[in-house]
Amino acid sequence: MLAHPAHAIALGFGSGLSPLAPGTAGTLWAWLAWLALSPWLTPAQQGAFIAASVLVGWWACTVTARNLATDDPSAIVWDEVVAFWLVLWLVLPAGFWAQLAAFVLFRLFDAVKRGPVGWADRVFHGRGWRGGWGILFDDLVAAFCTLLVIALWRAS
Secondary structure, three states, X not given: OOOOHHHHHHOHHHHHHOOOOHHHHHHHHHHHHHHHHHHHOOHHHHHHHHHHHHHHHHHHHHHHHHHHOOOOOOOOOHHHHHHHHHHHHHHOOOOHHHHHHHHHHHHHXXXXXXXXXXXXXXXXXXXXXXXXXXXXXXXXXXXHHHHHHHHHHHHO
16 A cells, blocks of 8 residues: 555555455545545535545556556545545535435445446446546446435435
């Protein structure tokens, strides 16, 4: 993880090295990190931070996947991190139970990979910059699906 700065980022600062459910561990790390970070930023700054994190993550995921010689290693969890930050940015200020529901929905969409998330997982699959974007893209679509379900639930 410490061999290259991209590895530390892509591996979620170690959360992706969890032997059990690294994607879930990365999403939990994202949740805690966002709760610690968000009070210090305005909503506009939070959005800019997420956008910058997507761009940095694209680079980090590309480099790390190349160095691990795998298209989408399970230890790379930055995709979960930035996607769940997007969910939290748009859901907060919500209570604990609403945040937990968002967490469960996001993990479900990400793990099952049905419908649009499955399509997104296949469309940019591969190596290089295209593959690095693909690592992020399916999780961003999972975040969108999570937010859509939450919006439909709130509208009903």
